[in-house]
Amino acid sequence: MSKTQDLTITDVRVIVSSPGRNFVTVKIVTESGLYGIGDATVNGREQAVATYLREHVAPCLIGRNAHQIEDIWQYLYKGVYWRKGPINMAAIAGVDVALWDIKGKAAGLPVYELLGGKSRKAVTTYAHATGETVADTLDKAEALIAQGFTAVRLQTAVPGLDASYGVLRGQKDYFEQQSSRPLPPEEPWSTRKYMNSIEALFREARARLGDEVALCHDVHSRLTPIEAARLGKMLEPYDLLFLEDAVAAENQDSYRVIRDHTTTALAIGEIYNTIWDCKEMIQNQWIDYIRCATTHAGGITAMRRIADFAALFHVRIAPHGAPDLSPACYAAQAHLGIWAPNFGIQEFVGFGSEASAEVFSHDLTLENGMIHVGDSPGLGVDFDEEAAARHPYKRSYLPVSRLEDGTLWSW
Ligand code: KDG
Ligand code: MG
Numbered sequence: 515m516s517k518t519q520d521l522t523i524t525d526v527r528v529i530v531s532s533p534g535r536n537f538v539t540v541k542i543v544t545e546s547g548l549y550g551i552g553d554a555t556v557n558g559r560e561q562a563v564a565t566y567l568r569e570h571v572a573p574c575l576i577g578r579n580a581h582q583i584e585d586i587w588q589y590l591y592k593g594v595y596w597r598k599g600p601i602n603m604a605a606i607a608g609v610d611v612a613l614w615d616i617k618g619k620a621a622g623l624p625v626y627e628l629l630g631g632k633s634r635k636a637v638t639t640y641a642h643a644t645g646e647t648v649a650d651t652l653d654k655a656e657a658l659i660a661q662g663f664t665a666v667r668l669q670t671a672v673p674g675l676d677a678s679y680g681v682l683r684g685q686k687d688y689f690e691q692q693s694s695r696p697l698p699p700e701e702p703w704s705t706r707k708y709m710n711s712i713e714a715l716f717r718e719a720r721a722r723l724g725d726e727v728a729l730c731h732d733v734h735s736r737l738t739p740i741e742a743a744r745l746g747k748m749l750e751p752y753d754l755l756f757l758e759d760a761v762a763a764e765n766q767d768s769y770r771v772i773r774d775h776t777t778t779a780l781a782i783g784e785i786y787n788t789i790w791d792c793k794e795m796i797q798n799q800w801i802d803y804i805r806c807a808t809t810h811a812g813g814i815t816a817m818r819r820i821a822d823f824a825a826l827f828h829v830r831i832a833p834h835g836a837p838d839l840s841p842a843c844y845a846a847q848a849h850l851g852i853w854a855p856n857f858g859i860q861e862f863v864g865f866g867s868e869a870s871a872e873v874f875s876h877d878l879t880l881e882n883g884m885i886h887v888g889d890s891p892g893l894g895v896d897f898d899e900e901a902a903a904r905h906p907y908k909r910s911y912l913p914v915s916r917l918e919d920g921t922l923w924s925w
Pocket of ligand 1: 861
């Protein structure tokens with residue numbers, strides 16, 4: 515084998531930086547000089563996954579053939595003995611995505627070609643409209659629709675609560691706030707206040723935005739199954755594309771309860787790490803969209819399996835696309851999304867901050883609410899380590915929420 519084809523892994527670099535948000539980036543270098551980039555960020559627990567990668571994963575990869583993606587995935591998943599888990603699976607994802615990037619570069623092909631080629635011309639996305647009042651939220655939604663988005667997620671502050679997930683009073687942008695939280699902020703929650711106010715958002719939305727636009731809503735796991743069932747029934751007249759994370763589903767059959775009562779479409783998956791976390795809800799057709807992220811569910815190798823399994827049961831993929839996922843994740847998901855026959859929609863909150871653009875480059879473009887995937891070999895993403903060093907890690911947490919009597923609720 516000539517040196518230019520030698521994909522023996524010689525270095526595994528793990529870089530934690532904060533270009534706008536904290537990201538854990540994996541860079542795998544091979545003897546040939548070809549390298550790949552992957553994302554292993556776990557929001558609020560970045561250093562845990564970085565240490566795990568440096569101390570326990572990287573030493574096992576040196577000397578392996580980067581072409582053997584499947585074997586390396588199995589080796590890291592089964593070989594650890596302690597299967598699954600968010601830190602372990604994000605580490606596997608970071609490695610796996612970097613290896614697909616390398617394989618694409620070695621083949622001279624974009625990764626979507628290796629997956630089976632394009633199933634569509636571009637990846638449809640949904641954007642976020644988040645406001646302090648219904649009018650404010652709908653102003654933002656109208657602006658997004660004017661930019662060409664055909665699907666929008668609507669979130670509005672709950673009247674009577676100082677803060678609610680995704681909406682903070684008198685605020686900067688909530689994603690910006692999320693990047694500067696040296697301790698977990700605490701936010702109040704009242705299911706009654708939420709349930710009493712949420713219908714008005716969607717009633718007004720349909721009146722102002724019309725019937726054509728697809729609407730989503732994220733409950734952030736704040737309800738019980740029967741409350742979620744009631745919410746689904748309440749929102750039926752407004753024809754949501756999906757209701758996301760209505761209930762935390764450590765018990766997968768919680769979703770059977772919701773399904774038994776409503777025809778509102780259901781989505782879940784952003785905190786899942788493996789197919790096992792959603793196997794029952796998929797095979798029982800209790801959900802409509804599976805929202806696992808490439809970064810949190812074991813990379814392209816695992817997401818491809820999740821997509822194929824879901825396709826058997828009429829479930830489509832709608833990958834998580836929040837700002838705590840790096841451009842390496844966005845690129846991986848764009849390649850998956852353009853290939854997957856059962857692709858549904860991609861969450862999209864922009865390609866990142868100005869600082870992130872100094873550190874990451876990519877060849878994705880947005881046009882009329884759709885991501886167009888470039889044809890660079892691999893994933894078309896690159897990472898500038900010197901620029902990253904100018905944006906050091908800052909500890910930052912997700913919020914927790916408490917009921918008005920102080921009981922710890924959800925995040
Ligand atoms: O790290 C958690 C965030 O990514 C999450 O809160 C965002 O719920 C979210 C979403 O749907 O984008
Ligand atoms: Mg969500």
